[in-house]
Amino acid sequence: MIELGYYPGCALHGSSNDYEQSLRACLERLNVRLTEVDDWICCGASAAHSLNSMLAVALPARNLGLAERDQLHEVLAPCPLCSMELHKANHALAANEALRARVSEIVEVPVSGNVKVLNLIQVFERAGLERIRRAARKSIAHLQAACYYGCLLTRPPATVQFDDAERPQSMEAIVEAAGAKTVVWNFATECCGAGMTLASEKVVLELSQRILRNALEHGANCLVVACPMCHVNLDMKQQDTREQFGIEQVLPVYYLSDLVGMALGLKEAQLGTDRHFVPARNGR
Amino acid sequence: MSRGIVQEVPLYAPAAASDGLALTGCADTLAQSLAACYQCGKCTAGCPMADAMDLMPNQIFRLLQLGALERVLRSTAIWQCVSCYTCTTRCPQSVDCVGIIDQMRQLALARGMVSNRQGRVVVFQQTFLDNIRRHGRLHELSQIAHFKLRGYLKDFSLRELFRGAALGPQLFQRRKLHFRGSKVKDRAVIQRIYARCSRGFQPRGPSIPGHQPGSQVAESRAQRTGLEAPATLGAKGTAHD
Numbered sequence: 313m314i315e316l317g318y319y320p321g322c323a324l325h326g327s328s329n330d331y332e333q334s335l336r337a338c339l340e341r342l343n344v345r346l347t348e349v350d351d352w353i354c355c356g357a358s359a360a361h362s363l364n365s366m367l368a369v370a371l372p373a374r375n376l377g378l379a380e381r382d383q384l385h386e387v388l389a390p391c392p393l394c395s396m397e398l399h400k401a402n403h404a405l406a407a408n409e410a411l412r413a414r415v416s417e418i419v420e421v422p423v424s425g426n427v428k429v430l431n432l433i434q435v436f437e438r439a440g441l442e443r444i445r446r447a448a449r450k451s452i453a454h455l456q457a458a459c460y461y462g463c464l465l466t467r468p469p470a471t472v473q474f475d476d477a478e479r480p481q482s483m484e485a486i487v488e489a490a491g492a493k494t495v496v497w498n499f500a501t502e503c504c505g506a507g508m509t510l511a512s513e514k515v516v517l518e519l520s521q522r523i524l525r526n527a528l529e530h531g532a533n534c535l536v537v538a539c540p541m542c543h544v545n546l547d548m549k550q551q552d553t554r555e556q557f558g559i560e561q562v563l564p565v566y567y568l569s570d571l572v573g574m575a576l577g578l579k580e581a582q583l584g585t586d587r588h589f590v591p592a593r594n595g596r
Numbered sequence: 597m598s599r600g601i602v603q604e605v606p607l608y609a610p611a612a613a614s615d616g617l618a619l620t621g622c623a624d625t626l627a628q629s630l631a632a633c634y635q636c637g638k639c640t641a642g643c644p645m646a647d648a649m650d651l652m653p654n655q656i657f658r659l660l661q662l663g664a665l666e667r668v669l670r671s672t673a674i675w676q677c678v679s680c681y682t683c684t685t686r687c688p689q690s691v692d693c694v695g696i697i698d699q700m701r702q703l704a705l706a707r708g709m710v711s712n713r714q715g716r717v718v719v720f721q722q723t724f725l726d727n728i729r730r731h732g733r734l735h736e737l738s739q740i741a742h743f744k745l746r747g748y749l750k751d752f753s754l755r756e757l758f759r760g761a762a763l764g765p766q767l768f769q770r771r772k773l774h775f776r777g778s779k780v781k782d783r784a785v786i787q788r789i790y791a792r793c794s795r796g797f798q799p800r801g802p803s804i805p806g807h808q809p810g811s812q813v814a815e816s817r818a819q820r821t822g823l824e825a826p827a828t829l830g831a832k833g834t835a836h837d
Contacts, residue, residue, distance in 0.1 A: 322734035325778035327767060351781050354728045358679050359721035362701045366793040367725070374789065418792045420785055467681035468694075477685050503644045503680035510743060511720035513759065515678070519644055548763070587770040 314438060316430070317384025318346035319375055321394035321540075322354050328391075328540030330584035335390055335432060335569040337583055341447065341576045342439040346388065349379045355397040358507050369411070370418050372401035377421035386428045388435050392464035392539045393506070398429045399471045431465055431474065432538045432568055433482050441489040448491050448575040455492035455593075457571065458532035459483040460523065462542045463503050477501065483568060487536055490575035497530035499523045504545040513549075520545050521557040528561050534593070538568045548589045564590045626696050632689040633657040639683035639693050649673035653683055653693060660696070669704040675714040712750060719746045729790045732780025737773060 324332040339346065356371035376398060379387050389395040405412045405425030416422045436444065461480050469477040480501065484494045504523055505516030523546065527535055537543050547565040554560070565588065573583045585592035639653040640646050646653065651673040659668050668674065674697050683693035704710055710718050720743050727739040748757045767773040780786065 322736075322778070326734060326736045326774065327772040329772060330770075353732045353780055353786060354734055356728070357724065357734075359724040359728075361679070361698050362721055363705065363725060364793060365698065365702065367790070368698075370789050370793050371728070374785075419789055463680040463682070468684045501682075503678055503682070505644075506678050506680070508678055508717070510740065510760070511717045512676075515645070515648065515676075587772065589766070589770075 314344045314435075316344060316346055316435065317379050317382070317387035317427075318348045319352055319379070319387050319389045319394060319398070319429075320348065321389060321391040322357075323391055323540035328543060330587045331390065331540050331543065331567050331569070333582075333584035334567050334573055337578050338569040338573040338576065339435065339439070341573070341578065342436075342443065344435060344439055347382070347384060349375055349384060349387065350382055352378060355394045357393055357397065361397070361400075366418075368397070369401050369404055370415055372397045373405060373415045373423045373425075374419035374421065376401060376405075376425065376427045377416065377419055377423040379427045380424060381421055384427070386430060388430050388432065390432045390538070391541075392431060392462065393541065395429055395431050396464045396467075396472055398427075399473075401425070402427065402429065403471060431472075433465070433486065434474070436486045436568070436572065437482065441485060444486065444489045444572060444575070445491075448489075449577045450575055452490060452492045452571065452575050454533075455571070456531055456533045457487050457492050457494050457536045457566075458497050458527035458530065458534070459487060459494055459500060459536050460504075460527075460542060460546070461501050462537065462539050463501070463506065465538060466501060483536060483538065486568065487571055490572045492571060492575075495527070495530045495532045497526055497532065499526040504542050506541045506545070509541070509544055509549065513552075516545050516549060517553045517556055520549060520553045521559065524550070524553060524559055524563055525557075527563060528559070532563065535563055535565045536568055536571055537565060543567060550590050562590055564588070564592050566592065626692060626699060629689075629691045630657060630660055630696055633661065633687075633691050634689060636688060638686050638688065639691075642682040642686050644680060644682070645673075645676045645678060649676050653677075653697075656700070657691065657693070657696065660700075665703075666709070668700055669707060669709040670711070672711075672714045674700045674704060675710075675717045715750055716747055719743060719750065729786060730783075731777065732783050732786045733778050735777040737775065737777070 320332055336346065352375050354371060355375065356368050360371055361368040387398070389398055402425045405415060405423055412423060412425060430438075461483060464472070466472060466475050466477045466480050475482045478501065487494050499522060502523060503519055505512070505519040509516050523535075535546055537546065543565055550563070550565070554562070566585065570583050570585050570592070580586040580592060633654075635654055635658060637654045639657070643649075643653050649672070651659070651668065651671045653673070656668050656671070656673060677694070677697050679694050681694055684691070684695070687693060705718065723739055723742040723746060724734065727734055727742065731738075744757055747753075764773065
């Protein structure tokens with residue numbers, strides 16, 4: 313049994329609740345127990361770091377402080393934007409005693425900056441690739457996955473300290489352990505437009521079409537993501553993107569936990585893949 | 597005129613520079629980091645947004661070195677940046693490109709240099725922060741409504757107002773949109789955190805080591821390159837005091 317703290321972030325309790333459903337179902341099968349940080353608040357996302365440097369530290373710091381208070385020393389943050397903001401606050405706080413004291417006062421809970429923040433890939437690694445391999449009971453060998461990391465799982469490297477920023481391979485290792493094939497392609501770490509979906513749809517569609525096209529050109533029959541915003545832009549907006557840019561082929565978009573979950577024998581309704589916009593092809 | 601509506605939403609900027617940027621260690625390190633840029637152009641080469649920007653990322657950093665702050669603050673580029681960190685990651689001189697752009701966005705807002713063209717992104721981010729202040733967690737429905745309404749008041753585009761409306765029912769059907777939303781118990785603490793982070797904002801311009809912004813050299817260089825001279829550098833080189 314692996315025990316971890318859990319910081320869902322707004323998206324996983326909102327429009328990306330299929331991601332939460334999927335990772336909870338999947339991690340339960342792998343004997344990972346999640347304890348949600350009590351009364352967590354938003355990390356501030358891009359809005360805070362763009363508009364107010366102090367809020368950009370304070371909002372994630374409050375969550376780190378709450379985790380510490382609850383004795384949660386390691387916290388899974390499945391949204392890479394949350395994860396990056398928590399890491400950033402951690403670094404800023406750990407390096408600066410004055411800031412630590414001041415921020416602890418501002419957020420009304422002591423913060424040391426010592427809580428370890430994990431992304432979903434790291435939690436699967438912790439559960440063990442061998443364990444996933446052994447627990448897999450359903451073949452997903454028909455899936456040729458383009459593993460899409462997007463921006464913030466690996467960037468900025470000094471902050472997130474995870475895998476290789478230019479050619480990450482950690483997701484491929486998990487997908488292959490689950491029994492699917494992976495393709496080599498060029499857009500694994502290119503940006504999809506992230507939180508600009510509402511503010512600047514044109515940008516999101518343009519960036520997303522490059523990603524879809526490149527994945528298709530390299531023989532992928534699905535995309536695998538570990539980010540709620542990537543999923544929104546590539547799944548929810550896919551029909552718009554395909555219509556606007558004349559892409560005929562449909563490309564299902566799975567969360568990493570969907571793929572592992574399918575291999576573990578979980579059904580569509582258990583994982584929430586029946587709630588995606590692009591129909592999933594796990595039953596095939 | 598155009599500014600008015602954008603600014604109706606609270607600024608949420610740091611209380612004072614000494615409390616905000618300087619305390620987080622940003623101001624000093626960013627200025628040093630900026631001075632190291634030698635214009636290799638790698639930031640621009642990898643930028644997914646460069647096509648759409650009025651200033652390329654490397655031009656932003658060069659202009660700042662030359663002291664042409666206002667030209668940068670008035671650009672649309674600083675708001676088109678999606679903070680993907682490709683530039684920061686690849687910079688051979690370890691310039692914190694996104695950190696500098698963040699600071700530019702905050703300065704532009706504080707000095708009222710955000711125009712209608714850039715406004716939509718600003719309004720989105722302001723309504724986002726405002727939503728968090730009220731609910732603690734993002735309440736998507738009310739944020740979308742707030743953003744759409746503000747956007748409409750700004751340019752009166754019905755097309756923008758109803759763009760994506762067809763998605764609403766589909767999201768409800770998939771149980772992805774919620775009337776009530778995920779609630780925070782202690783919402784008062786969030787208001788207090790915001791208040792402590794947002795009082796009497798007066799951010800400072802970046803100071804560049806070994807360089808006086810607004811000096812004759814900078815001005816003549818800026819004129820030669822057809823760029824505006826730095827007119828509003830009120831806080832000449834004082835980011836370290």
